[in-house]
Amino acid sequence: MTFLEFRAVHKQYGDHEVLAGVDLSIERHQVVTLIGSSGSGKSTLLRCANALEPITGGQVRLDGDVVSGPGVDLDRLRRRVGMVFQSYNLFPHMTVRDNITLAPRKVAGRPRAEADARADELLERVGLAGRADYYPDQLSGGQQQRVAIVRSLAMDPEVVLLDEITSALDPELVAEVLTIVRELAHEGMTMMxxxxxxxxxxxxxDLVVFLDDGVILEQGPPEQVLADPVEARTREFLRTVAPAAGGTV
Structure with a gap:
Protein backbone atom coordinates (compact mmCIF):
# COMPACT_ATOMS: atom_id res chain seq x y z
CA MET A 1 0.00 0.00 0.00
CA THR A 2 1.19 3.51 -0.80
CA PHE A 3 2.47 5.22 2.35
CA LEU A 4 3.15 8.81 1.25
CA GLU A 5 1.27 10.01 -1.80
CA PHE A 6 1.17 13.22 -3.80
CA ARG A 7 -1.89 13.53 -6.02
CA ALA A 8 -1.80 16.22 -8.71
CA VAL A 9 -0.02 18.56 -6.29
CA HIS A 10 0.28 22.19 -7.35
CA LYS A 11 2.10 25.00 -5.58
CA GLN A 12 2.06 28.60 -6.74
CA TYR A 13 3.71 31.77 -5.50
CA GLY A 14 1.67 34.50 -7.13
CA ASP A 15 1.76 33.79 -10.86
CA HIS A 16 4.74 31.45 -10.59
CA GLU A 17 3.87 27.77 -10.49
CA VAL A 18 6.63 25.88 -8.67
CA LEU A 19 4.87 22.50 -8.70
CA ALA A 20 2.67 21.80 -11.69
CA GLY A 21 0.66 18.68 -10.92
CA VAL A 22 3.05 16.28 -9.20
CA ASP A 23 1.96 12.65 -8.83
CA LEU A 24 4.25 10.50 -6.70
CA SER A 25 3.72 7.37 -4.61
CA ILE A 26 6.17 6.27 -1.91
CA GLU A 27 6.01 2.91 -0.16
CA ARG A 28 6.83 2.31 3.50
CA HIS A 29 10.59 1.67 4.01
CA GLN A 30 11.35 3.11 0.58
CA VAL A 31 14.13 5.65 -0.01
CA VAL A 32 13.22 8.17 -2.69
CA THR A 33 15.80 10.60 -4.01
CA LEU A 34 14.75 13.83 -5.71
CA ILE A 35 17.22 15.19 -8.25
CA GLY A 36 17.07 18.19 -10.56
CA SER A 37 18.44 21.66 -11.08
CA SER A 38 18.01 24.43 -8.51
CA GLY A 39 14.48 25.78 -8.84
CA SER A 40 13.05 22.53 -10.19
CA GLY A 41 10.72 22.11 -7.20
CA LYS A 42 12.60 19.56 -5.06
CA SER A 43 12.67 21.55 -1.82
CA THR A 44 9.12 22.79 -2.31
CA LEU A 45 7.83 19.24 -2.73
CA LEU A 46 9.53 18.21 0.50
CA ARG A 47 8.09 21.18 2.36
CA CYS A 48 4.61 20.38 1.04
CA ALA A 49 4.91 16.86 2.48
CA ASN A 50 4.71 18.14 6.06
CA ALA A 51 2.69 21.30 5.35
CA LEU A 52 5.53 23.76 5.82
CA GLU A 53 4.22 25.00 2.48
CA PRO A 54 0.46 24.79 1.90
CA ILE A 55 -0.36 23.37 -1.50
CA THR A 56 -2.56 25.30 -3.92
CA GLY A 57 -4.05 22.26 -5.61
CA GLY A 58 -4.20 18.50 -5.33
CA GLN A 59 -3.75 16.38 -2.23
CA VAL A 60 -1.06 14.88 0.01
CA ARG A 61 -1.85 11.63 1.83
CA LEU A 62 0.09 9.83 4.57
CA ASP A 63 -0.84 6.22 5.19
CA GLY A 64 -4.28 6.93 3.76
CA ASP A 65 -4.90 10.11 5.76
CA VAL A 66 -5.25 13.44 3.96
CA VAL A 67 -2.53 15.70 5.40
CA SER A 68 -3.01 18.76 3.19
CA GLY A 69 -5.61 21.48 3.20
CA PRO A 70 -7.67 23.09 5.97
CA GLY A 71 -8.18 21.30 9.26
CA VAL A 72 -4.97 19.26 9.27
CA ASP A 73 -3.53 18.63 12.74
CA LEU A 74 -0.07 20.08 12.10
CA ASP A 75 1.41 18.94 15.41
CA ARG A 76 0.37 15.35 14.72
CA LEU A 77 1.63 15.54 11.14
CA ARG A 78 5.05 16.80 12.20
CA ARG A 79 5.34 14.10 14.82
CA ARG A 80 4.91 11.61 11.99
CA VAL A 81 7.03 13.41 9.38
CA GLY A 82 10.47 14.64 10.39
CA MET A 83 12.49 17.11 8.37
CA VAL A 84 16.18 17.98 8.20
CA PHE A 85 17.10 21.26 6.54
CA GLN A 86 20.07 22.39 4.50
CA SER A 87 21.04 25.05 7.05
CA TYR A 88 20.68 22.96 10.27
CA ASN A 89 18.19 25.43 11.87
CA LEU A 90 19.47 24.74 15.38
CA PHE A 91 18.67 27.29 18.08
CA PRO A 92 22.04 28.95 18.83
CA HIS A 93 21.14 29.88 22.42
CA MET A 94 20.21 26.30 23.35
CA THR A 95 22.47 23.34 24.07
CA VAL A 96 22.55 20.34 21.79
CA ARG A 97 20.42 18.39 24.28
CA ASP A 98 17.84 21.17 24.55
CA ASN A 99 17.65 21.51 20.76
CA ILE A 100 16.95 17.78 20.49
CA THR A 101 14.45 17.50 23.36
CA LEU A 102 12.43 20.65 22.74
CA ALA A 103 9.86 19.07 20.40
CA PRO A 104 9.55 15.74 22.26
CA ARG A 105 8.84 17.66 25.49
CA LYS A 106 6.70 20.52 24.18
CA VAL A 107 4.89 18.83 21.29
CA ALA A 108 4.83 15.15 22.26
CA GLY A 109 4.59 15.78 26.01
CA ARG A 110 7.38 13.43 27.01
CA PRO A 111 8.92 13.75 30.48
CA ARG A 112 12.26 15.54 30.60
CA ALA A 113 14.16 12.46 31.82
CA GLU A 114 12.76 10.30 29.02
CA ALA A 115 13.53 12.92 26.35
CA ASP A 116 17.05 13.41 27.70
CA ALA A 117 17.75 9.67 27.73
CA ARG A 118 16.56 9.34 24.13
CA ALA A 119 18.72 12.31 23.08
CA ASP A 120 21.80 10.79 24.72
CA GLU A 121 21.10 7.44 23.03
CA LEU A 122 20.81 9.05 19.59
CA LEU A 123 23.86 11.25 20.08
CA GLU A 124 25.94 8.20 20.91
CA ARG A 125 24.63 6.48 17.82
CA VAL A 126 25.85 9.30 15.53
CA GLY A 127 29.22 9.62 17.22
CA LEU A 128 28.43 12.70 19.32
CA ALA A 129 28.36 11.22 22.81
CA GLY A 130 29.66 13.83 25.22
CA ARG A 131 28.46 16.77 23.10
CA ALA A 132 25.00 17.13 24.68
CA ASP A 133 25.96 20.23 26.68
CA TYR A 134 27.74 21.96 23.79
CA TYR A 135 26.18 24.88 21.94
CA PRO A 136 25.85 24.75 18.14
CA ASP A 137 28.67 27.24 17.53
CA GLN A 138 31.03 24.87 19.37
CA LEU A 139 30.46 22.19 16.74
CA SER A 140 31.63 21.74 13.16
CA GLY A 141 29.12 21.97 10.32
CA GLY A 142 29.05 18.19 9.99
CA GLN A 143 28.42 17.79 13.70
CA GLN A 144 25.64 20.38 13.61
CA GLN A 145 23.97 18.55 10.73
CA ARG A 146 24.20 15.27 12.65
CA VAL A 147 22.51 17.01 15.60
CA ALA A 148 19.79 18.20 13.21
CA ILE A 149 19.24 14.61 12.07
CA VAL A 150 19.08 13.45 15.69
CA ARG A 151 16.56 16.19 16.48
CA SER A 152 14.31 14.80 13.76
CA LEU A 153 14.76 11.19 14.89
CA ALA A 154 13.98 12.11 18.51
CA MET A 155 10.31 12.40 17.56
CA ASP A 156 10.36 8.80 16.24
CA PRO A 157 8.92 9.84 12.87
CA GLU A 158 7.42 7.45 10.34
CA VAL A 159 9.14 9.22 7.46
CA VAL A 160 12.09 11.62 7.28
CA LEU A 161 12.50 14.37 4.70
CA LEU A 162 16.04 15.61 3.99
CA ASP A 163 16.58 18.77 1.99
CA GLU A 164 20.07 19.08 0.46
CA ILE A 165 21.56 18.32 3.85
CA THR A 166 25.17 18.25 2.62
CA SER A 167 25.15 21.29 0.35
CA ALA A 168 26.28 23.72 3.08
CA LEU A 169 29.13 21.46 4.23
CA ASP A 170 32.79 21.42 3.31
CA PRO A 171 33.56 18.35 1.16
CA GLU A 172 35.47 16.57 3.94
CA LEU A 173 32.38 16.77 6.20
CA VAL A 174 29.93 15.34 3.67
CA ALA A 175 30.87 11.70 4.28
CA GLU A 176 30.16 11.80 8.02
CA VAL A 177 26.61 13.05 7.42
CA LEU A 178 25.88 10.67 4.57
CA THR A 179 27.02 7.76 6.73
CA ILE A 180 24.13 8.45 9.10
CA VAL A 181 21.62 8.61 6.25
CA ARG A 182 23.02 5.39 4.80
CA GLU A 183 22.51 3.64 8.15
CA LEU A 184 18.93 4.88 8.38
CA ALA A 185 18.24 3.58 4.88
CA HIS A 186 19.65 0.17 5.75
CA GLU A 187 17.44 0.07 8.85
CA GLY A 188 14.32 0.62 6.75
CA MET A 189 13.48 4.25 7.54
CA THR A 190 11.14 5.71 4.94
CA MET A 191 13.00 8.69 3.49
CA MET A 192 12.57 11.29 0.81
CA ASP A 206 15.07 2.65 -4.26
CA LEU A 207 13.52 5.25 -6.53
CA VAL A 208 15.12 8.26 -8.21
CA VAL A 209 12.79 11.08 -9.25
CA PHE A 210 13.97 13.75 -11.69
CA LEU A 211 12.07 17.04 -11.41
CA ASP A 212 12.28 19.71 -14.05
CA ASP A 213 10.36 22.98 -13.99
CA GLY A 214 7.86 21.72 -11.40
CA VAL A 215 6.98 18.38 -12.97
CA ILE A 216 8.33 14.85 -12.65
CA LEU A 217 9.99 14.25 -15.97
CA GLU A 218 11.36 10.81 -15.19
CA GLN A 219 11.40 8.33 -12.33
CA GLY A 220 12.64 4.82 -11.81
CA PRO A 221 15.32 2.70 -10.12
CA PRO A 222 18.72 4.40 -9.85
CA GLU A 223 20.37 2.06 -12.35
CA GLN A 224 17.88 3.20 -14.97
CA VAL A 225 17.49 6.93 -14.27
CA LEU A 226 21.13 7.63 -13.41
CA ALA A 227 22.82 5.24 -15.85
CA ASP A 228 20.42 5.00 -18.78
CA PRO A 229 17.85 7.83 -18.62
CA VAL A 230 15.07 7.94 -21.16
CA GLU A 231 14.55 11.70 -21.31
CA ALA A 232 17.02 13.98 -23.09
CA ARG A 233 16.61 16.60 -20.33
CA THR A 234 17.60 14.02 -17.70
CA ARG A 235 20.72 13.15 -19.69
CA GLU A 236 21.57 16.83 -20.02
CA PHE A 237 21.20 17.39 -16.27
CA LEU A 238 23.33 14.36 -15.38
CA ARG A 239 26.10 15.57 -17.67
CA THR A 240 26.24 18.83 -15.70
CA VAL A 241 26.63 17.04 -12.36
CA ALA A 242 28.86 14.17 -13.55
CA PRO A 243 32.14 15.73 -12.37
CA ALA A 244 30.76 16.20 -8.86
CA ALA A 245 29.20 12.75 -8.82
CA GLY A 246 32.58 11.18 -9.31
CA GLY A 247 33.66 12.42 -5.90
CA THR A 248 30.73 11.18 -3.86
CA VAL A 249 30.75 8.25 -1.49
Missing amino acids: LATHEMGFAREVA
Missing part, protein backbone atom coordinates in the same frame (compact mmCIF):
# COMPACT_ATOMS: atom_id res chain seq x y z
CA LEU A 193 15.66 13.35 0.11
CA ALA A 194 16.71 16.05 -2.29
CA THR A 195 20.39 15.82 -3.18
CA HIS A 196 23.07 16.64 -5.72
CA GLU A 197 25.16 13.69 -4.51
CA MET A 198 24.54 11.39 -7.49
CA GLY A 199 26.86 8.64 -6.25
CA PHE A 200 25.02 8.56 -2.95
CA ALA A 201 21.63 8.55 -4.69
CA ARG A 202 22.76 5.58 -6.76
CA GLU A 203 23.80 3.73 -3.59
CA VAL A 204 20.85 4.26 -1.25
CA ALA A 205 17.80 5.11 -3.38
Whole structure:
Protein backbone atom coordinates (compact mmCIF):
# COMPACT_ATOMS: atom_id res chain seq x y z
CA MET A 1 0.00 0.00 0.00
CA THR A 2 1.19 3.51 -0.80
CA PHE A 3 2.47 5.22 2.35
CA LEU A 4 3.15 8.81 1.25
CA GLU A 5 1.27 10.01 -1.80
CA PHE A 6 1.17 13.22 -3.80
CA ARG A 7 -1.89 13.53 -6.02
CA ALA A 8 -1.80 16.22 -8.71
CA VAL A 9 -0.02 18.56 -6.29
CA HIS A 10 0.28 22.19 -7.35
CA LYS A 11 2.10 25.00 -5.58
CA GLN A 12 2.06 28.60 -6.74
CA TYR A 13 3.71 31.77 -5.50
CA GLY A 14 1.67 34.50 -7.13
CA ASP A 15 1.76 33.79 -10.86
CA HIS A 16 4.74 31.45 -10.59
CA GLU A 17 3.87 27.77 -10.49
CA VAL A 18 6.63 25.88 -8.67
CA LEU A 19 4.87 22.50 -8.70
CA ALA A 20 2.67 21.80 -11.69
CA GLY A 21 0.66 18.68 -10.92
CA VAL A 22 3.05 16.28 -9.20
CA ASP A 23 1.96 12.65 -8.83
CA LEU A 24 4.25 10.50 -6.70
CA SER A 25 3.72 7.37 -4.61
CA ILE A 26 6.17 6.27 -1.91
CA GLU A 27 6.01 2.91 -0.16
CA ARG A 28 6.83 2.31 3.50
CA HIS A 29 10.59 1.67 4.01
CA GLN A 30 11.35 3.11 0.58
CA VAL A 31 14.13 5.65 -0.01
CA VAL A 32 13.22 8.17 -2.69
CA THR A 33 15.80 10.60 -4.01
CA LEU A 34 14.75 13.83 -5.71
CA ILE A 35 17.22 15.19 -8.25
CA GLY A 36 17.07 18.19 -10.56
CA SER A 37 18.44 21.66 -11.08
CA SER A 38 18.01 24.43 -8.51
CA GLY A 39 14.48 25.78 -8.84
CA SER A 40 13.05 22.53 -10.19
CA GLY A 41 10.72 22.11 -7.20
CA LYS A 42 12.60 19.56 -5.06
CA SER A 43 12.67 21.55 -1.82
CA THR A 44 9.12 22.79 -2.31
CA LEU A 45 7.83 19.24 -2.73
CA LEU A 46 9.53 18.21 0.50
CA ARG A 47 8.09 21.18 2.36
CA CYS A 48 4.61 20.38 1.04
CA ALA A 49 4.91 16.86 2.48
CA ASN A 50 4.71 18.14 6.06
CA ALA A 51 2.69 21.30 5.35
CA LEU A 52 5.53 23.76 5.82
CA GLU A 53 4.22 25.00 2.48
CA PRO A 54 0.46 24.79 1.90
CA ILE A 55 -0.36 23.37 -1.50
CA THR A 56 -2.56 25.30 -3.92
CA GLY A 57 -4.05 22.26 -5.61
CA GLY A 58 -4.20 18.50 -5.33
CA GLN A 59 -3.75 16.38 -2.23
CA VAL A 60 -1.06 14.88 0.01
CA ARG A 61 -1.85 11.63 1.83
CA LEU A 62 0.09 9.83 4.57
CA ASP A 63 -0.84 6.22 5.19
CA GLY A 64 -4.28 6.93 3.76
CA ASP A 65 -4.90 10.11 5.76
CA VAL A 66 -5.25 13.44 3.96
CA VAL A 67 -2.53 15.70 5.40
CA SER A 68 -3.01 18.76 3.19
CA GLY A 69 -5.61 21.48 3.20
CA PRO A 70 -7.67 23.09 5.97
CA GLY A 71 -8.18 21.30 9.26
CA VAL A 72 -4.97 19.26 9.27
CA ASP A 73 -3.53 18.63 12.74
CA LEU A 74 -0.07 20.08 12.10
CA ASP A 75 1.41 18.94 15.41
CA ARG A 76 0.37 15.35 14.72
CA LEU A 77 1.63 15.54 11.14
CA ARG A 78 5.05 16.80 12.20
CA ARG A 79 5.34 14.10 14.82
CA ARG A 80 4.91 11.61 11.99
CA VAL A 81 7.03 13.41 9.38
CA GLY A 82 10.47 14.64 10.39
CA MET A 83 12.49 17.11 8.37
CA VAL A 84 16.18 17.98 8.20
CA PHE A 85 17.10 21.26 6.54
CA GLN A 86 20.07 22.39 4.50
CA SER A 87 21.04 25.05 7.05
CA TYR A 88 20.68 22.96 10.27
CA ASN A 89 18.19 25.43 11.87
CA LEU A 90 19.47 24.74 15.38
CA PHE A 91 18.67 27.29 18.08
CA PRO A 92 22.04 28.95 18.83
CA HIS A 93 21.14 29.88 22.42
CA MET A 94 20.21 26.30 23.35
CA THR A 95 22.47 23.34 24.07
CA VAL A 96 22.55 20.34 21.79
CA ARG A 97 20.42 18.39 24.28
CA ASP A 98 17.84 21.17 24.55
CA ASN A 99 17.65 21.51 20.76
CA ILE A 100 16.95 17.78 20.49
CA THR A 101 14.45 17.50 23.36
CA LEU A 102 12.43 20.65 22.74
CA ALA A 103 9.86 19.07 20.40
CA PRO A 104 9.55 15.74 22.26
CA ARG A 105 8.84 17.66 25.49
CA LYS A 106 6.70 20.52 24.18
CA VAL A 107 4.89 18.83 21.29
CA ALA A 108 4.83 15.15 22.26
CA GLY A 109 4.59 15.78 26.01
CA ARG A 110 7.38 13.43 27.01
CA PRO A 111 8.92 13.75 30.48
CA ARG A 112 12.26 15.54 30.60
CA ALA A 113 14.16 12.46 31.82
CA GLU A 114 12.76 10.30 29.02
CA ALA A 115 13.53 12.92 26.35
CA ASP A 116 17.05 13.41 27.70
CA ALA A 117 17.75 9.67 27.73
CA ARG A 118 16.56 9.34 24.13
CA ALA A 119 18.72 12.31 23.08
CA ASP A 120 21.80 10.79 24.72
CA GLU A 121 21.10 7.44 23.03
CA LEU A 122 20.81 9.05 19.59
CA LEU A 123 23.86 11.25 20.08
CA GLU A 124 25.94 8.20 20.91
CA ARG A 125 24.63 6.48 17.82
CA VAL A 126 25.85 9.30 15.53
CA GLY A 127 29.22 9.62 17.22
CA LEU A 128 28.43 12.70 19.32
CA ALA A 129 28.36 11.22 22.81
CA GLY A 130 29.66 13.83 25.22
CA ARG A 131 28.46 16.77 23.10
CA ALA A 132 25.00 17.13 24.68
CA ASP A 133 25.96 20.23 26.68
CA TYR A 134 27.74 21.96 23.79
CA TYR A 135 26.18 24.88 21.94
CA PRO A 136 25.85 24.75 18.14
CA ASP A 137 28.67 27.24 17.53
CA GLN A 138 31.03 24.87 19.37
CA LEU A 139 30.46 22.19 16.74
CA SER A 140 31.63 21.74 13.16
CA GLY A 141 29.12 21.97 10.32
CA GLY A 142 29.05 18.19 9.99
CA GLN A 143 28.42 17.79 13.70
CA GLN A 144 25.64 20.38 13.61
CA GLN A 145 23.97 18.55 10.73
CA ARG A 146 24.20 15.27 12.65
CA VAL A 147 22.51 17.01 15.60
CA ALA A 148 19.79 18.20 13.21
CA ILE A 149 19.24 14.61 12.07
CA VAL A 150 19.08 13.45 15.69
CA ARG A 151 16.56 16.19 16.48
CA SER A 152 14.31 14.80 13.76
CA LEU A 153 14.76 11.19 14.89
CA ALA A 154 13.98 12.11 18.51
CA MET A 155 10.31 12.40 17.56
CA ASP A 156 10.36 8.80 16.24
CA PRO A 157 8.92 9.84 12.87
CA GLU A 158 7.42 7.45 10.34
CA VAL A 159 9.14 9.22 7.46
CA VAL A 160 12.09 11.62 7.28
CA LEU A 161 12.50 14.37 4.70
CA LEU A 162 16.04 15.61 3.99
CA ASP A 163 16.58 18.77 1.99
CA GLU A 164 20.07 19.08 0.46
CA ILE A 165 21.56 18.32 3.85
CA THR A 166 25.17 18.25 2.62
CA SER A 167 25.15 21.29 0.35
CA ALA A 168 26.28 23.72 3.08
CA LEU A 169 29.13 21.46 4.23
CA ASP A 170 32.79 21.42 3.31
CA PRO A 171 33.56 18.35 1.16
CA GLU A 172 35.47 16.57 3.94
CA LEU A 173 32.38 16.77 6.20
CA VAL A 174 29.93 15.34 3.67
CA ALA A 175 30.87 11.70 4.28
CA GLU A 176 30.16 11.80 8.02
CA VAL A 177 26.61 13.05 7.42
CA LEU A 178 25.88 10.67 4.57
CA THR A 179 27.02 7.76 6.73
CA ILE A 180 24.13 8.45 9.10
CA VAL A 181 21.62 8.61 6.25
CA ARG A 182 23.02 5.39 4.80
CA GLU A 183 22.51 3.64 8.15
CA LEU A 184 18.93 4.88 8.38
CA ALA A 185 18.24 3.58 4.88
CA HIS A 186 19.65 0.17 5.75
CA GLU A 187 17.44 0.07 8.85
CA GLY A 188 14.32 0.62 6.75
CA MET A 189 13.48 4.25 7.54
CA THR A 190 11.14 5.71 4.94
CA MET A 191 13.00 8.69 3.49
CA MET A 192 12.57 11.29 0.81
CA LEU A 193 15.66 13.35 0.11
CA ALA A 194 16.71 16.05 -2.29
CA THR A 195 20.39 15.82 -3.18
CA HIS A 196 23.07 16.64 -5.72
CA GLU A 197 25.16 13.69 -4.51
CA MET A 198 24.54 11.39 -7.49
CA GLY A 199 26.86 8.64 -6.25
CA PHE A 200 25.02 8.56 -2.95
CA ALA A 201 21.63 8.55 -4.69
CA ARG A 202 22.76 5.58 -6.76
CA GLU A 203 23.80 3.73 -3.59
CA VAL A 204 20.85 4.26 -1.25
CA ALA A 205 17.80 5.11 -3.38
CA ASP A 206 15.07 2.65 -4.26
CA LEU A 207 13.52 5.25 -6.53
CA VAL A 208 15.12 8.26 -8.21
CA VAL A 209 12.79 11.08 -9.25
CA PHE A 210 13.97 13.75 -11.69
CA LEU A 211 12.07 17.04 -11.41
CA ASP A 212 12.28 19.71 -14.05
CA ASP A 213 10.36 22.98 -13.99
CA GLY A 214 7.86 21.72 -11.40
CA VAL A 215 6.98 18.38 -12.97
CA ILE A 216 8.33 14.85 -12.65
CA LEU A 217 9.99 14.25 -15.97
CA GLU A 218 11.36 10.81 -15.19
CA GLN A 219 11.40 8.33 -12.33
CA GLY A 220 12.64 4.82 -11.81
CA PRO A 221 15.32 2.70 -10.12
CA PRO A 222 18.72 4.40 -9.85
CA GLU A 223 20.37 2.06 -12.35
CA GLN A 224 17.88 3.20 -14.97
CA VAL A 225 17.49 6.93 -14.27
CA LEU A 226 21.13 7.63 -13.41
CA ALA A 227 22.82 5.24 -15.85
CA ASP A 228 20.42 5.00 -18.78
CA PRO A 229 17.85 7.83 -18.62
CA VAL A 230 15.07 7.94 -21.16
CA GLU A 231 14.55 11.70 -21.31
CA ALA A 232 17.02 13.98 -23.09
CA ARG A 233 16.61 16.60 -20.33
CA THR A 234 17.60 14.02 -17.70
CA ARG A 235 20.72 13.15 -19.69
CA GLU A 236 21.57 16.83 -20.02
CA PHE A 237 21.20 17.39 -16.27
CA LEU A 238 23.33 14.36 -15.38
CA ARG A 239 26.10 15.57 -17.67
CA THR A 240 26.24 18.83 -15.70
CA VAL A 241 26.63 17.04 -12.36
CA ALA A 242 28.86 14.17 -13.55
CA PRO A 243 32.14 15.73 -12.37
CA ALA A 244 30.76 16.20 -8.86
CA ALA A 245 29.20 12.75 -8.82
CA GLY A 246 32.58 11.18 -9.31
CA GLY A 247 33.66 12.42 -5.90
CA THR A 248 30.73 11.18 -3.86
CA VAL A 249 30.75 8.25 -1.49
